[in-house]
Amino acid sequence: MDFEFAAGLYYNYFQYKEELFRTKRVKHSDIIKLINGLDNNIFVVSNQGESYCGREIKLVTAGKGKKKIFMWSQMHGDESTATMAIFDIFNFLSGKDGFDSVRKKIFDNASLYFLPMVNPDGAEQFRRGNYLDIDINRDAIRMQTPEGKILRNTFDLIKADFGFNLHDQNIRYTSGNSHKTATISFLAPLFDERGTINVTRGNAIKVINGLIHIMNNYIPGHIARYEEDYEPRSFGDTFQELGTSTILVESGGWKNDREKQFIRKMNFILLLTAINGIVDDDYENESFDLYNNLPLNKESLYDLILRNLRIKDQNKVSIIDIGINNTEEFDENSGNTNIISSIEEIGDLSNFYGTEEYDFEGYYAEPTGGRLKIGDKPNLVIKKNEQIKYKIEDGNLIHQSLQ
Numbered sequence: 265m266d267f268e269f270a271a272g273l274y275y276n277y278f279q280y281k282e283e284l285f286r287t288k289r290v291k292h293s294d295i296i297k298l299i300n301g302l303d304n305n306i307f308v309v310s311n312q313g314e315s316y317c318g319r320e321i322k323l324v325t326a327g328k329g330k331k332k333i334f335m336w337s338q339m340h341g342d343e344s345t346a347t348m349a350i351f352d353i354f355n356f357l358s359g360k361d362g363f364d365s366v367r368k369k370i371f372d373n374a375s376l377y378f379l380p381m382v383n384p385d386g387a388e389q390f391r392r393g394n395y396l397d398i399d400i401n402r403d404a405i406r407m408q409t410p411e412g413k414i415l416r417n418t419f420d421l422i423k424a425d426f427g428f429n430l431h432d433q434n435i436r437y438t439s440g441n442s443h444k445t446a447t448i449s450f451l452a453p454l455f456d457e458r459g460t461i462n463v464t465r466g467n468a469i470k471v472i473n474g475l476i477h478i479m480n481n482y483i484p485g486h487i488a489r490y491e492e493d494y495e496p497r498s499f500g501d502t503f504q505e506l507g508t509s510t511i512l513v514e515s516g517g518w519k520n521d522r523e524k525q526f527i528r529k530m531n532f533i534l535l536l537t538a539i540n541g542i543v544d545d546d547y548e549n550e551s552f553d554l555y556n557n558l559p560l561n562k563e564s565l566y567d568l569i570l571r572n573l574r575i576k577d578q579n580k581v582s583i584i585d586i587g588i589n590n591t592e593e594f595d596e597n598s599g600n601t602n603i604i605s606s607i608e609e610i611g612d613l614s615n616f617y618g619t620e621e622y623d624f625e626g627y628y629a630e631p632t633g634g635r636l637k638i639g640d641k642p643n644l645v646i647k648k649n650e651q652i653k654y655k656i657e658d659g660n661l662i663h664q665s666l667q
């Protein structure tokens with residue numbers, strides 16, 4: 265894979281970033297506006313069908329070469345990171361600058377197919393399932409969702425050499441047993457229980473191996489492997505079995521990137537580098553070593569951990585850690601996102617990590633609203649010798665008073 269090309273994308277990203285997307289709440293009307301504005305000298309747009317609620321699902325094609333690369337995103341309505349990146353890629357492909365020779369090479373040697381936003385009804389509500397709340401990615405066999413049928417029909421139409429199955433994962437996954445978020449997780453989905461590696465799946469692993477080399481420059485330690493379970497009802501496993509080298513990319517968390525704009529940039533770099541590497545056959549020189557040694561996704565992160573607090577009750581003193589997570593509550597009327605913090609775990613969290621951590625050795629906590637319960641909005645007063653008081657608001661530790 266081409267390190268220099270990736271670096272060029274990294275430093276010039278601002279030129280291609282689609283400014284219409286400011287937050288991760290990408291809607292169908294946004295992408296239709298952008299698709300309608302695409303340069304028809306470069307892109308061909310076709311309507312592949314309609315979602316349950318009648319929203320058009322569009323296929324965007326560019327290039328006229330032999331190598332077929334298919335990318336689909338937002339099959340889960342609240343997983344929009346790659347959708348944003350795909351529109352950045354459209355801006356790159358329609359640019360005119362120092363990358364012109366790369367563009368020409370890509371258009372001459374590859375045909376690119378993009379199905380951004382497979383699940384527009386889910387995107388409208390910013391939720392995983394489709395209109396009936398069916399998980400489209402468990403519908404590859406039964407085929408009851410119009411969106412799943414459209415994805416499958418489009419796949420059959422293209423018969424791509426490479427497929428990129430683009431998702432977002434739990435933002436609190438870490439890369440193995442570390443405090444580092446799994447910002448990008450990869451998987452070459454399995455097509456059988458045994459995890460056989462044939463040529464199709466082997467090529468997917470080689471592409472991922474190359475992408476790990478590239479991503480190690482930008483997010484070292486923040487790359488992981490997605491759970492390796494064979495799931496025949498999912499599209500990735502099905503497409504791998506049908507002979508398209510399929511690569512699952514899961515965008516996870518990154519500190520202070522709630523709207524996923526940095527991770528979107530990483531998607532832009534890795535997807536374009538993959539296209540370029542497939543066109544150049546660079547992936548053929550890759551081994552499986554980095555892929556095989558990737559730490560697995562692990563759920564070992566809280567947004568905030570308060571450690572070693574003492575709780576005094578009925579003459580007993582207990583030493584506890586408190587794990588607190590933030591959830592988002594979107595207000596349609598104001599367009600604001602409110603952050604709700606709640607206590608997820610009380611007890612020994614010594615083998616967990618916090619995005620933020622505070623050590624309260626020597627302090628004791630008093631729950632101001634009665635007993636400390638899981639699910640509580642944290643409302644504690646933390647004291648040391650009656651001198652310092654803290655309150656937790658929206659996951660932030662607020663210094664209340666010095667007496």
Ligand SMILES: [Zn+2]
Binds near residue numbers: 343
């Ligand atoms: Zn997903």
